[in-house]
Amino acid sequence: MKMKNLYTFLLIGASTLALGSCSKFEEINTNPETTNVVTPAMIATRVIVNMANQPSQKAFMMPYLLNKNIVWTEFVESYQYNGGFNSGQLNFTSINDLASMVKFAPTEKLAKSYEGLMYFSRALKFFNTTMDLGDIPYAEALKGESDKNYFPKYDTQKDVLLGVLKELELADKAFSEGENFSGDPIYKGNTTSWRKLTNSFMLHVLIQLSKKESDADLNIKSRFRTIVSNKPIFASNSDNYELKRANKSGQLYPFYKVGNNFTIYPIISSEIIEPLKSREDRRLFFYANPSEKRIAEGKSPAAFDAYAGIDPSLPFDVVTSIKNTKDFSKLNNRYLDIPTGEPTQQLSYAQLCLVIAEAATRGWIADQPVDWYKKGIQASMEFIQTNTPNAEGYTHGMPLSNDYIASHVQKMGSKFPTATEARIEEIITEKYLASFLQSEFMTYYDYRRTGFPKWKINPSTSLNSEAPTKIPVRWKYPAVENNYNSQHLDEAVKRQFNGTDDINQLIWLLK
Template identity: 65%
Template sequence: MKKIVTYLLIGLLGTTSCSKFEEINTNPEATEKVTSAMIATRIILNLANQPTQKGFLQPYMLNKSIVWTEFPESFQYNGFGAGSLSFTAINDAHFMPQFATTEKLAKSYEGLMYFARAVKFFEATMDLGDIPYSDALKGETDKQYFPKYDTQKEVFIGILKELELADQAFAAGDNFAGDPIYAGNITKWRKLVNTYTLNVLLQLSIKENDADLKIKTRFQQVLANKPIFTTNADNYQLIRSDKAGQQYPFYKVGNNFTIYPTMSAEIVDRLKARSDRRLFYYGHPSPKKIEGGMTAANFDAYVGIDPSMKYDNIQKIKTSNDYSKLNDRYLEIATGEPTQQLSYAQLCFMIAEAAARGWVSESALAWHKKGVEASMQFIYENTPNTTQFHHGMPLDAAYISTYVGGLTLPAGVEAQIEEIITQKYLASFLQSEFNTYYDYRRTGYPKWKINPESSLNSEAPTKIPVRWRYPATEYEYNTENVDAAVKRQFGGKDNSGVDDVNRLMWILDPQK
């Protein structure tokens, strides 16, 4: 009987034409052709989006903004492992200009391609050191499956060149489709590209006298001649919505981790010392202090936990109920605040630092004030004006004007840089992922507490690691090239390189 059924099915299938098969297997609502806009949307979201739930908070454990209480977390205790080295998110970026319908649109998508490449290579080299660059992404075109590693200096020269090309391409382009951030506005994209360039140059501050990079001259030229961010409306950020996949990354629905983060003393104590009302938007008052008679509008009602403290001691504080959790606005509002990768406030602090270093003739204090003002305005404008979220201490215009008007900078270049970087840190609470760590790594500011007794950095327990190790896949599949890169960077006198998290990469080593 089974054989008869089989033969009947074969006969029926044989009478069905190919065209009929294609018709019933084609979705009339789905596109059959990839477009530039489709690729652009995917690439932009990959660049700008952040993980959700616990993954969202992990960078902020590393930069000491929050304390995690579920169990000892590696980043909180300075434990680093292997990093990532993958450029698959941009391996089809070159198709965007090819698929464009006009020459001007092709230019815009070319600008996005160069920018995306610059970002991905920048992130990789910032984490690891030397990386594949000139041979990268050539597997399909040149059958280059085992790319050599370029020196970090060569990579940065390439990144800066690609950012220049991105600005030129956007300047020659048209507004384009597929952009969830700036709606394809090429002027906005030029501002982002050039602001990002200033960020890259500042991360090279230890190499400010390098004759090939010409860092100070480049910084001056961009600041004087190129469009850059001018307000919070230019922020490189994703505006959230109450739709699946678009909600604020730590929104409470479906989030089982909301009970674990607490405010860090590194944030709370600095805000309290400055009588800064951002504290009331970042944190929630200690229940024990409220029970003791304090009001939620009292700075002393907010208690941060030292993130370097041994985990057992953190658990004791958690049990005592004398600590500050995250403000409700991070958990209760589905749209939350926009999540930034780079902001106008950060740009202001970058220019302030460059001015303090003598790179530009701008006023360090004026730009420092603009940075604090932009940070406060962003928070106020993106938070419902209710007591639940500001505890009766709103960041209204009158407060901001008075507070910013009273700001000063200390005497001396190093002291000024410390205060500028510290304010940049306070403005970046739960924003910009690893940027604050990069600033700390090159400047030593803010001065975070490091406890050797709790440190997971076994080789140097009094230090925070300065890089990630190369991923295991590189040692498995690109052995010769990664080994050569390690020896070149960290070989020492005996040339026996060690891929260690405490070894200085080129941008951090003033001796190279």
């Protein structure tokens, strides 16, 4: 056989073999243990977990350095010293396929439920992003696939927040017209629970707009009153927007000790320790371990003065020298020892009660502020009580019994201030204490809005070089925006900050 004929024969044979094999290709390359069809429930699960989850190990602790919950002793961390604001997040890929949940829903009622989840998820994402940066793309965001708009303009923060409030209203309406849906690891698809979350989150958004309470377009007071009076909102800790952890890979408590090389570095801040001690608040014994030095000197783990925090604004070498004396409080062992830990919250009933207490103090509603203030403290304590094993190593002999909670709440109510500003300071302080290692940056947002709690700032250690006596009030826009959307970014920076992307200049809602 000549070489050319041989080549032709082999080529034809190979082609015939390939054609004969095509019919089996899909069968061979199909995994029988996975689905090949995307369902609304699958998208819902991914979206909900993405919204509610928090990072693990060291990354989990970073917001709580900025919030002054924790002092870090590995080396200097920017957030502890008011740095780290050089690049915020401006990425909406986690919500770019929300409409597919609605499109592929098998019934009209399920479509309404997934529509509610779509609107809520959008509102949450856009709210968190504008809280960090200021003006952001909104009306033209996520239009790359549908409209080929890859360079969206930036909307003013006011317009973004008006849009957020509108989408939350649409979410509540859609959930009210829907039915229980699949794919929800938090509320098991219960639409009433999602309505409670949607309306409670709207109250959270409105309180963050407290400096704009006279803005007629926002209509903050009326919106707030309507929700509290007529809409379902959180009514107990069972409504909390939280992820319950499991002793399974990927579902463990974020700071669980196994495989975690960072458990030796966090120390409880004096900003947490001191107000708990001054209030004789037993949450101290559940947040912290006693000072080894003070225990060695004869103090009881059940004594308030056995606990010592470190001022997070101290120079790092001073922090490490204090650590060497062992006169400090580590994290309570429950955060490290228990695989499931406690549920991680994004919004809790305790926080909501204190939001409403603040609104009542500001005169937005007729309710007595002290009543909601007391409910907030009680809910925080009951959450810890429920989620902590009754073991000496976790309670230090000072359990959060029902009798103690009732007496402490009554005591705090009797001391509730009379002056408006003092009331707001007390409410924000209690909200801060109720948010220990919870809700990421929430207490930072309250601080920059109200100035409370009055965290210590040390100009000699501050990494905020342009304003060392202040904590920055925003993050810079991510550098990638300069590369791909510079025209619209420049317009937004000029409109807000006179052309300088400055971490110390106020965004609209803070003016």
